[in-house]
Amino acid sequence: MAGTDNNSLDGLVGGDYAAGFVTDIEADTLPPGLDEDVVRFISARKDEPEWLTQWRLDAYHGWLDMVEPRWGQVQFPAIDYQSISYYSAPSGDQPKTLDEVDPEILATYEKLGIPLHEQAALAGVAETQQRPPVAVDAVFDSVSIGTTFKETLREAGVIFCSFAEAVHDHPDLVRKYLGSVVPRGDNFFAALNSAVFSDGSFVYVPENTRCPMELSTYFRINERNTGQFERTLIIAERGAYVSYLEGCTAPMRDENQLHAAVVELIALDDAEIKYSTVQNWYPGDEDGRGGIYNFVTKRGVCRGDRSKISWTQVETGSAITWKYPSVVLRGDDSVGQFYSVALTNNHQQADTGTKMVHLGKNTRSTIISKGISAGQSSNAYRGLVRMNPGAEKARNYTQCDSLLIGEKCAAHTFPYIESRRPDGIVEHEATTSRVSDDQLFLCRQRGIDPEKAVSMIVNGFCKDVFRELPMEFAVEAGKLLEVSLEGAVG
Amino acid sequence: MGLVDAASVIESLEAFEPRYLPWLDRRDTLALLKDGALPRPNSEAWKYTDPVPFFDPQDDVSDRRDTTTIPATPSHTVGFESDTVRELVTTYINQAVDQRRYPLAAISYLKIDCGVVIHVKPGDKTESIELGELDGQFQRVLVIVEAEARLELIETTTGSNRIVECFVAPGAKLRHRRLQPPGTGVDYNLVAINIAENGSYSLSQYSTGARLRRNDISVNILGTGAEAELTGAWQLNEALHLDNQISVNHMFAGGTSRQHFRGNVNDRAKSIFNGRIYIAPNAQQTNATLTNRNLVVSSEAEVYTKPELEIYANDVVCSHGATIGQLDTDALFYFQSRGIGEADARAILIKGFLNEVVSHADGRTLLGIET
Numbered sequence: 001m002a003g004t005d006n007n008s009l010d011g012l013v014g015g016d017y018a019a020g021f022v023t024d025i026e027a028d029t030l031p032p033g034l035d036e037d038v039v040r041f042i043s044a045r046k047d048e049p050e051w052l053t054q055w056r057l058d059a060y061h062g063w064l065d066m067v068e069p070r071w072g073q074v075q076f077p078a079i080d081y082q083s084i085s086y087y088s089a090p091s092g093d094q095p096k097t098l099d100e101v102d103p104e105i106l107a108t109y110e111k112l113g114i115p116l117h118e119q120a121a122l123a124g125v126a127e128t129q130q131r132p133p134v135a136v137d138a139v140f141d142s143v144s145i146g147t148t149f150k151e152t153l154r155e156a157g158v159i160f161c162s163f164a165e166a167v168h169d170h171p172d173l174v175r176k177y178l179g180s181v182v183p184r185g186d187n188f189f190a191a192l193n194s195a196v197f198s199d200g201s202f203v204y205v206p207e208n209t210r211c212p213m214e215l216s217t218y219f220r221i222n223e224r225n226t227g228q229f230e231r232t233l234i235i236a237e238r239g240a241y242v243s244y245l246e247g248c249t250a251p252m253r254d255e256n257q258l259h260a261a262v263v264e265l266i267a268l269d270d271a272e273i274k275y276s277t278v279q280n281w282y283p284g285d286e287d288g289r290g291g292i293y294n295f296v297t298k299r300g301v302c303r304g305d306r307s308k309i310s311w312t313q314v315e316t317g318s319a320i321t322w323k324y325p326s327v328v329l330r331g332d333d334s335v336g337q338f339y340s341v342a343l344t345n346n347h348q349q350a351d352t353g354t355k356m357v358h359l360g361k362n363t364r365s366t367i368i369s370k371g372i373s374a375g376q377s378s379n380a381y382r383g384l385v386r387m388n389p390g391a392e393k394a395r396n397y398t399q400c401d402s403l404l405i406g407e408k409c410a411a412h413t414f415p416y417i418e419s420r421r422p423d424g425i426v427e428h429e430a431t432t433s434r435v436s437d438d439q440l441f442l443c444r445q446r447g448i449d450p451e452k453a454v455s456m457i458v459n460g461f462c463k464d465v466f467r468e469l470p471m472e473f474a475v476e477a478g479k480l481l482e483v484s485l486e487g488a489v490g
Numbered sequence: 491m492g493l494v495d496a497a498s499v500i501e502s503l504e505a506f507e508p509r510y511l512p513w514l515d516r517r518d519t520l521a522l523l524k525d526g527a528l529p530r531p532n533s534e535a536w537k538y539t540d541p542v543p544f545f546d547p548q549d550d551v552s553d554r555r556d557t558t559t560i561p562a563t564p565s566h567t568v569g570f571e572s573d574t575v576r577e578l579v580t581t582y583i584n585q586a587v588d589q590r591r592y593p594l595a596a597i598s599y600l601k602i603d604c605g606v607v608i609h610v611k612p613g614d615k616t617e618s619i620e621l622g623e624l625d626g627q628f629q630r631v632l633v634i635v636e637a638e639a640r641l642e643l644i645e646t647t648t649g650s651n652r653i654v655e656c657f658v659a660p661g662a663k664l665r666h667r668r669l670q671p672p673g674t675g676v677d678y679n680l681v682a683i684n685i686a687e688n689g690s691y692s693l694s695q696y697s698t699g700a701r702l703r704r705n706d707i708s709v710n711i712l713g714t715g716a717e718a719e720l721t722g723a724w725q726l727n728e729a730l731h732l733d734n735q736i737s738v739n740h741m742f743a744g745g746t747s748r749q750h751f752r753g754n755v756n757d758r759a760k761s762i763f764n765g766r767i768y769i770a771p772n773a774q775q776t777n778a779t780l781t782n783r784n785l786v787v788s789s790e791a792e793v794y795t796k797p798e799l800e801i802y803a804n805d806v807v808c809s810h811g812a813t814i815g816q817l818d819t820d821a822l823f824y825f826q827s828r829g830i831g832e833a834d835a836r837a838i839l840i841k842g843f844l845n846e847v848v849s850h851a852d853g854r855t856l857l858g859i860e861t
Contacts, residue, residue: 071534387814389789404804408771413799419814420793422786431809432801 018483020252020282023108023222026091027141032083032225036060039195042087046164046198049171059184059194066188072351073380073412074320076256076293084258086196088141088223101146108220109138134245135160137201137217139230144199149213156212158242159204163231166202173204177235181264181299181328189260189322190297193229197262200230205240205271214243214470219261221250221281221292227258234264236271238304243274245473248317250282254290256319261296269304269331274312276469277325278477281317288347288376291319298325299355302334302363310337311354312468314477316484319348324382326355329363329391336365339465341477343484344377344409353383353400353415358391358424368464369400373409374485380412387424394424402432403461405454405485455482492542496528499545503600510603511570514580519589519596527593535591538762538794539733543676543702544594570605570630578607582632586655586682591737592706595680598628598651605630610639612659618642627651635662642666644852648673648700654681658689660713666693669856672730673700680706685745687713695722696853699730699759707736711745711773721847722751725857726759726791733762738780740773743803749780752847754840755791766798767810773803780810785843787816787836817843 030038039060043053068079090102135149137160144162153160159170166174184194201217221228236242250257259281265273275298284291294317300309311325321344327336338354356365365385373379381400402411413430435457443453459466459478466474503520529541568575589596604626610616614636621631621643633656635641642665645654658664668681677700685691697705709718724732738747747767755761767778784793797810817839825835841859854860 402799402801404801404806407774407804409804410802411799412801413797413810415796415798415812417795417812417814418793419784419786420791422789422791422816424786424814425816426812426814428797428812429809430797430799430811431807432799433807434804 019249022251027088027223028091029088030085032085038086056195059191062185063191068188072322074349074351084227085225088226089143134214134216139219141223157206158211160215163200163202181301182262182297189295190262193260193262197229197231200232203234205236205242207237208239211242216245219248230261232263235266236273238269240271246277249280252282256293258293263298265300267302267307267309270306272308274310277313279315279317283317283348284319286346294318294321296323301328302331305331306333307331308335312339315342316480321350321352323352328357330359332361334363338367339468340369341462341465343372344379346375348377351380353381355384358387358394361392364395367398370462371402373411374405376408378410382414384416387419387421389420396426398428400430404434492540494529494541494545516600519599527590568607575607586684594678595653598653601628602630603628608633610635610641612636614639616641621645635664637661651678656683658685658691660686661688663690668695670697672698677703682708684710685716688715690717692719696856697724699726699732702731704733709738711740712742714744716745718747720749723844723847724753727756729758731760735764737766740769740776743774745776747778750847751782754785756788758790760792763795769801769803771802774805776806778808782812784814
């Protein structure tokens, strides 16, 4: 790299993890281990109906016969599933309103910049500007501690609550849709999640309703040696629209912690779901100690005609990321989108991408994936585009680019393209290169210092994806990228 | 996909008594196969092609060795049994083949029943050599092009198990043309190439399918300035099957590789393409590209393509692209508006599509796109 030295390069990738603190509160935590009793305990604790307990147990028995997938371009020591605690919740009775929530926990979210008071302005945005409010469901270890703006949403007919609440208040909806997109035996981690999922968010947007505000869930792992297994279910009825944001952080610890979530999206005729994630789990330290194993199954079904599901993700955290937000395009003229920025640094490993399965006529999908690898990290895009025989005139465009920063990092691309349609069109393009000397030179010639220049170039590289994020998240994502890359680029 | 019965494959290999070239050391290869090199269930390399028929040990033809014939070409070409090349054979055989990655090549080595060495001495500018069918089931061709030498190799092959190993020495050039007429059986091919510094290798492969045909190509870039250019075209009709698996391995800094493959898939044919570019740590200043474009002209045809990048060095420029599509309707309309019927227009467009990567008359004839 012309005129840059490696020291400053290494520096820029070494930003601090600001969300790495621990909240000291009393918690009821199950001892480590997993058996039928643990599954029953979680179910009983949540006062679940019999069918759901059985559903969990079936998933658990299925899981026992499954093997951990190892095909990803990631390496990790065997996980001892008996050493993980499967349930942890702040002590005491479940708070009824936000006012009853332990102030320590509220302070935690405050510190993370997540507004749990309905009048609060959003973090990361200039104070003077008026921002539209965002409804937040805050999940702390295994339970949801509160959901804001419930009243406003109820007026619009939108249901936004914790999963446990949904099981009690809307059992028919839960029963109808739970596991309809990601069956409980879908894969190893989905089966585990189905057995022990503790909480998560539930969203139901009724017919012809535009959800009046952005919905958001903030996941926080706090307790040591626990796994987080949340489940999110979003249903957009005919003609509905909802935009949903997800954020996550965890304390800095030397051990690895497991996060195995399942997200299911269902879009009926003319409905649209926009799902955005800023994933900032603790990535481990510079030597690769600690960090979250983020093994997540996310899938949406465009069940209705002209429906649309869009995934946008900015992945900067986790020691290992293994996730493939997918769309099954079943309805005619339905649309699937996937926009992703995945940044890995130090010893982080990511194997992420998407699946677009075209079943209906005139279905269209777009995949834009930007991978940035720095330090000694490994970053892989793995994707599938499948045109089934019924997918008349289906169309896909895929672009995945990788940027390499540092001599020891790795970048991989594994796109699977399968077509059984004579009138389908699939296009895939990928490039891999490092920050170009010419671009750097141009910036420096104009008096921009190298660090700033690289930051600009990286931001430009990710622009196609950031553009898809809701405003609040775009600001956060840009900052996150800057912090994560600090010192890496010269 | 079927399951390869590893135990019975190993059993039959252990019982096998080599009569051809008994002096070859086969122990390591057998050990490696026993050590789990055979395809496992859900093997990535056999995702779209059923491996079972390829590993079926039933049709052994080890008695054929006496009938092995060497094509009547000038000098340079010598059978494996000749004492004069024994040293070359023992020096070079399996040096370009990763037997763990290509278990069928390992089996072929154990059961080898026919072999040819093409040896071009340093500085020799041999015009060209044609290599047709060899009379054997498990064929091995060693092509050694010594420093600063040049060779054009024109190969025709159908229905067999043929392993071609090429060694391109510093500054040498090998132009390799392969013609694969339609076959009726199960057909395995591996072309494995080692390219030393400033060596240059180019492949022009023109294929049709077989009941099952698998083409593995493995290129090792082993020196600065080494260059590989791979092009290929295929025309698949009826229920023919073609599975191309290519891996270009940049093991050394300063290499270049370009790949461009195009296929036209018709009727109930099945086309599989996997193009991998691997860049080892330290293989800096590498430039590698890959393009695979597919035309699908029938509703029952199947096309699977997977261009892969696996990169462990940062100062590189790599790209790949893959498309699956059909003829441009505007272009068809343009032809028809000028009085050229739809069938003719289609034929012309398909020709044009494939011709991008076809630069030899015999290739055009094979693919049925003569002008």
